[in-house]
Each structure stands twice: as structure tokens, then as C-alpha cells.
Amino acid sequence: LGQGLSAANGMAMTAKLDGADWRVYVIAGDGEIEEGQIWEAAMSAAQYKLDNLTLFIDHNGLQIDGSNEDVMDVMPIADKFRAFRWNILEIDGHDYDAIGAALHQAQAAKGKPTVIIAQTVKGKGVSFMENAVSWHGKAPTKEECERALRELGGEG
Template sequence: MSIVDLKRKANLIRQDIITMLVPAKAGHPGGSLSAADIVATLYFKEMRINPQEPNWADRDRFVLSKGHAAPVLYAALAEKGYFPKDELLGLRQTGRMLQGHPDMKRTPGVDMSSGSLGQGLSVANGMALAGKLDKKDYRVYVLLGDGEVAEGQVWEAAMAAAHYKLDNLTAILDYNGLQIDGPTDSVMSSAPLADKWRAFCWNVIEVDGHDIEALEKAFAEAKQVKGKPTILIAKTVKGKGVSFMENQVGWHGSAPNAEQAEQALKELREEGLSLG
């Protein structure tokens, strides 16, 4: 898939995020929108997956450690064909498939039930280590939030991944600078992030999380690294693509109303048209 095609997919994912949040009247648009380019690149370019066989043993795995950003994952899965897109309109509704955090028992394509922050990297480690023990060639990807990395378990998992030389593991840090209580640097600074991960014996790649060509190159580089895991520290904009949501902490966990959604979708559709 070309760079332009991937940009179109990311744009559609962003539109789907806005669309599904309106009937739900709840959800997390900011960190879902910031991760759309990363997730589009993974699901439509990098990952070896098969929507017709969600539990294929040799598939690449994806762990959404920041599980509150479930809308970006659901949108990607629907666009990829894991389930009909009209399921998106049932987000967070009782008895429906798509709940506020991913549920691997109910949703095709979800590899880990997540929501409690800090746990995803540990589970991804287990998947990657299992792949090595079973002599499988699948890769494991895990998406972390920059507020989430204040959790101690993340760093225990980082040590373990390096200890076991999990070079089939790639973490992506959605570095948008905001969490529910405000700027991450004010709430609990993790700076300097790149130096910390290098000190934990990881290969570190710093990348623009909205530059799909740069993301492709970073993922390709990660595949060539042997003997250690890789993390992409992806600089992003919270609420990316919707002018009134960008860099606004209030949109961390607030759904747009119908009028706001109409404005957001207008902007996103205009951006989509500009891609040709």
C-alpha cells in the first residue's frame, strides 16, 4: 500500500473514531486520534495478519496497552474487515461487541484485553518470548501511552524484554505530551525518555508519529535489529486532525456532541479529499 493510501486509511480511521463516539456519548478521542497514523501503518502495511482467520497462529500480534484508546483499534479492525463497520455504532453499549476497553474474548482481531495501564508490555513480552521458544517468526507490537510509562510495571517489563533479547518485539510510545490530568511533564515527568530506554538496553528510534513514510522506515529498521527490543518514540499531537481537539487536554476522555462531530468530520473529509 502506498504512502498516500496509508494516509487515506488513517484519515478514514479518524473519521470512524469521531462517528462512533457520538452515539456512545463517552470515550477517548484525543489519544485515539493521535495514534491513527501509527495504527494505520501497522494494520495496512507492517503486520502479517488475516481478518478471515483472526486467531491464525503465525500472525503478528498487536497489544493496545493504552486500552482507553480502543476507538482507534476498533476503527482499524473494521476498516481491515474483521467485523462490519456498523458495529462501530454500538461502542460502549450494553450487550454489544465493542466496549470501552478491548476484550479479546468478544472482539475478533483483539490480541489482549487491556485497560489497566502499565500491563501491556508485560503481556507483549510473553507473546514475544513464546514466539522465540516455539521458533515462530511472528512479530509483536505494543502501543504505550506517554502518561502510562509512569507506571513501574512498564520499566520492569522493559528490563525483562532486554534480558530475554526480544528482538521480535517493537514498542511504540504515543508521545503526545498530555494525559487525563494535564501535561505529562507536569503530572509525572518521564524525561529524558530516549535516554531512559537506552539505559534499559533497548534500541531507540525517535520518529514523527504522523509521518507515515518515517514510520515505515522505523519499523523496517526495527526488523533488522538483533539481540534487543526496539521502541519507537513517536512524537504526536493529541486530537490530531480535528482543529479544536488538537493539544487540548479536555478531549482526553470527552466525546463530541452531534454539532462538534459534524465540524470534526467536515475537517477530516476535507483533508481526505486533499489526498486525492
């Protein structure tokens, strides 16, 4: 937990040192960014101008122990990354067009890493899972899986 951004920094820096034109993407949850290592990596990515690095944050406000606000309030996320000199993009994480546009904007940003803060709803579209912290790391039963698939418009 919290180590992905540091690993991604190493990959992005390697690409820069090798003159490679590939990009590095990392996904973190909003609860995960409570880890101190995330903030050290955020400072490092900005210091080394890793503009080939994009961090997605799944911002649904919930984590294993409850709401982020109750466990360890991470707000305001955008302002924290702005203070570390990142390019900030905030989107609806359920809007595929917004995700695609943000990826293009991230690629166009020069001289700094990009964070895409994706506002999401945990368990979106499944009535018994939506915004329910109890589903963090819990597998559905066969019956629950079938019900969820039906609610999402799939076969159940």
C-alpha cells in the same frame, strides 16, 4: 493501564521459545509509561533479548490529568530506554513514511527490543481538539464529530 508491555513480553518470549518468526507490537501512551510495571517489562524484554518485540510510544505530552511535565515528568524517554539496552527510534508520529521505515528498522534490529518514540500532537488537525487535554477520554457530540470530520477533509 501499563500492562500491555508485560503481556507483549510473554507473547514475544513464547514466539522465541516456539521458534516462530512472528513479531509482537504494543502501543503505549507517554502518560502510561509512568507506570512501574512498564519499566519492569522494559528490563525483562532487554534481559531476554526480545528482538521480535516493538513498543510504540505515543509521545504527545498530555494525559488525563494534564501535561506529563506537570503530572509526572517522563523525560528523557529515549535515554531511559537506552539505559535498559533497547534499540531506540524517534520519529514524527504523523508521517506514514517514517512509521513504515521505523517498522523496517525495528525488524532488522537483532539482540534487543525496539522502542519507536512517535512525536505526536493530541487531536492533530481538529481545531477545537488539538493539544486540548480535556479531550482525553471524552466523546464528541454529533455536531462536534461532524465539524471534526469536515476539518480533517472528510464528510461531516
